[in-house]
Amino acid sequence: MTNYPSILLSDAVEQMASLPGVGRKTALRLVLHLLRQPDKDVEAFAGALTRLKQEVKYCRVCHTISDQEVCPICQSHSRDKHTVCVVENVQDVMSIENTGQYNGLYHVLGGIISPMDGVGPSDIEIDSLISRVENDDIHEVILALPTTMEGDTTNFYIYKRLQNLSTTPPKISQIARGVAIGNDIEYTDEITLGRSIVNRIEFKI
Amino acid sequence: MTNYPSILLSDAVEQMASLPGVGRKTALRLVLHLLRQPDKDVEAFAGALTRLKQEVKYCRVCHTISDQEVCPICQSHSRDKHTVCVVENVQDVMSIENTGQYNGLYHVLGGIISPMDGVGPSDIEIDSLISRVENDDIHEVILALPTTMEGDTTNFYIYKRLQNLSTTPPKISQIARGVAIGNDIEYTDEITLGRSIVNRIEFKI
Numbered sequence: 001m002t003n004y005p006s007i008l009l010s011d012a013v014e015q016m017a018s019l020p021g022v023g024r025k026t027a028l029r030l031v032l033h034l035l036r037q038p039d040k041d042v043e044a045f046a047g048a049l050t051r052l053k054q055e056v057k058y059c060r061v062c063h064t065i066s067d068q069e070v071c072p073i074c075q076s077h078s079r080d081k082h083t084v085c086v087v088e089n090v091q092d093v094m095s096i097e098n099t100g101q102y103n104g105l106y107h108v109l110g111g112i113i114s115p116m117d118g119v120g121p122s123d124i125e126i127d128s129l130i131s132r133v134e135n136d137d138i139h140e141v142i143l144a145l146p147t148t149m150e151g152d153t154t155n156f157y158i159y160k161r162l163q164n165l166s167t168t169p170p171k172i173s174q175i176a177r178g179v180a181i182g183n184d185i186e187y188t189d190e191i192t193l194g195r196s197i198v199n200r201i202e203f204k205i
Numbered sequence: 206m207t208n209y210p211s212i213l214l215s216d217a218v219e220q221m222a223s224l225p226g227v228g229r230k231t232a233l234r235l236v237l238h239l240l241r242q243p244d245k246d247v248e249a250f251a252g253a254l255t256r257l258k259q260e261v262k263y264c265r266v267c268h269t270i271s272d273q274e275v276c277p278i279c280q281s282h283s284r285d286k287h288t289v290c291v292v293e294n295v296q297d298v299m300s301i302e303n304t305g306q307y308n309g310l311y312h313v314l315g316g317i318i319s320p321m322d323g324v325g326p327s328d329i330e331i332d333s334l335i336s337r338v339e340n341d342d343i344h345e346v347i348l349a350l351p352t353t354m355e356g357d358t359t360n361f362y363i364y365k366r367l368q369n370l371s372t373t374p375p376k377i378s379q380i381a382r383g384v385a386i387g388n389d390i391e392y393t394d395e396i397t398l399g400r401s402i403v404n405r406i407e408f409k410i
Contacts, residue, residue, distance in 0.1 A: 003302060005295065006272045012257040015250045019235050028296060030224050034254060035261060035270075042258040045220045046251035049239060052217040053247040056240065065240075067211045090210065091233060097208060 061132070063108040063125050065090050073097075073105060080104045082139040086129060086158065088112050088146060096144065104142070107132065112145055112154040121157055130161050133170055143174040266337070268313040268330050270295050278302075278310060285309040287344040291334060291363065293317050293351060301349065309347070312337065317350055317359040326362055335366050338375055348379040 004010035009031065016027035034042050058064065059071035062084075066072075073079060073093075083104030087093055093106050109124040121127075132138060141162065145151035155174065162169050178196035179188045188196075209215035214236065221232035239247050263269065264276035267289075271277075278284060278298075288309030292298055298311050316329040326332075337343060346367065350356035360379065367374050383401035384393045393401075 003299070005276055005278070005298065006261070006270045008253075008257045008260055008272060009270050009295075011253040015253040018246075018250070020238050021231075022235075026226075028299075030227075031254070031257065032295065033225050035258060039258060041223075042255060045223070046255045048213075048216040048220040049236070050247060050251045052213045052236065053240060053244060055213055056211065065211045065214050067213060071210055073210075090214075090237065093210065094208070094233075 058108075062106045063110060063128070064093050064106060078103075082137060083142065084129070084132065084138050084140070085142040085144050087144050088151075092144065104140075109145075109154070112148075112150045113157055114150045114153075124154075126158065126161065129158065130165070133162060134165055134167055138170050140171040140173060143172065147177060263313075267311045268315060268333070269298050269311060283308075287342060288347065289334070289337065289343050289345070290347040290349050292349050293356075297349065309345075314350075314359070317353075317355045318362060319355045319358075329359075331363060331366065334363065335370070338367060339370055339372055343375050345376040345378060348377065352382060 004013065012031045012034075013024065013027045016022060016030050017024050019027075022030070034045065037045075057066050057069065059066040059069070059074055061070055061074040064071050064073070068075075080103050084107050085096065085102060085104055086107045086109065087096070088109055088111065090108060093108060096102050096106075107125065107129045109126065109129070111119050111124040113119060113121055113124070129141075133141060141158070143155045143158065145154050159172055162172060176199070177192065178199065179185060179193060185193065209218065217236045217239075218229065218232045221227060221235050222229050224232075227235070239250065242250075262271050262274065264271040264274070264279055266275055266279040269276050269278070273280075285308050289312050290301065290307060290309055291312045291314060292301070293314055293316065295313060298313060301307050301311075312330065312334045314329040314331065314334070316324050318324060318326055318329070334346075338346060346363070348360045348363065350359050364377055367377060381404070382397065383404065384390060384398060390398065
């Protein structure tokens with residue numbers, strides 16, 4: 001058990017070590033790094049975090065983090081308003097945006113259905129997705145959730161709900177899973193490789 | 206280049222990524238983790254860091270981080286006041302304290318001499334060490350600095366200064382370097398192993 005020479009130091013290390021993946025030794029190193037920075041830098045550090053927490057907004061259409069009521073993607077006139085890509089969180093939106101391959105809208109669930117963690121359909125943004133599809137003339141819903149039991153459950157639940165709409169159900173698709181580009185076949189895990197054979201697509205030139 | 210959907214988010218990630226060893230992806234993960242915590246937890250996180258920075262004190266005797274003018278180690282009546290262990294930083298004090306094998310005092314230099322980084326003898330707490338030795342009846346100075354060129358330079362400089370005192374010079378020792386306990390001989394690096402042979406000590410039962 002480490003004895004800190006100061007309660008202020010021990011408190012700061014305690015807080016830093018509460019971050020996921022940050023152990024006590026790393027926390028101490030980070031805190032002492034901050035302590036060596038000028039006062040205004042430490043204030044900027046703490047300020048940016050508290051400001052984010054206090055002032056953060058979520059787009060009321062797609063629920064991504066945003067500085068405005070409606071995020072720039074939902075506001076954009078150049079995007080395909082008839083396609084919605086359903087993702088678990090904000091990082092996923094950023095990852096897909098970075099590919100430059102998608103021009104539709106998003107819907108951030110803010111989690112996935114996980115009975116083990118006590119997360120049910122009403123804890124995440126599924127009702128708002130269904131009402132968007134019903135009211136906003138959505139032609140295609142792309143499911144881009146993790147390939148886990150929880151992701152599959154959530155996919156299935158959304159699929160079922162979309163079948164029971166009062167309006168015509170949209171096309172429902174999911175992102176392709178397969179051998180990653182540049183990866184060797186022999187080092188690909190069996191489940192991914194197996195699925196990439198079952199779900200093979202026509203070879204085109 | 207990642208486009209953050211919010212300036213608040215981008216600022217917070219920027220700050221988090223300024224910590225050493227924290228990349229942008231990790232920073233985003235940590236920031237979004239904080240965002241999921243209750244308001245008061247984020248305030249406690251930011252508060253602990255700014256409070257440390259604003260209110261931190263350094264012991265005026267040994268220069269370690271402390272909540273008081275003089276740290277508990279320097280104040281203690283049960284410690285050997287005639288022995289001073291010279292270390293680079295606060296972490297080193299904590300590491301040596303954790304061994305439970307040392308009962309003397311410390312002197313934290315707050316750095317080591319490094320011409321490459323523009324750190325000279327006057328930038329670190331060497332003058333205060335010399336005056337402690339001259340005035341505080343110190344019998345032994347233990348050098349526990351890193352085994353690097355900078356550490357060796359600092360050791361040598363302190364040694365020289367201690368030879369030129371107006372009072373009788375104290376005994377000067379340095380911590381033992383050798384094969385770590387539990388380590389295999391064959392996997393020990395050659396420099397350490399070589400030095401452990403040259404500096405062998407008498408076998409006693």
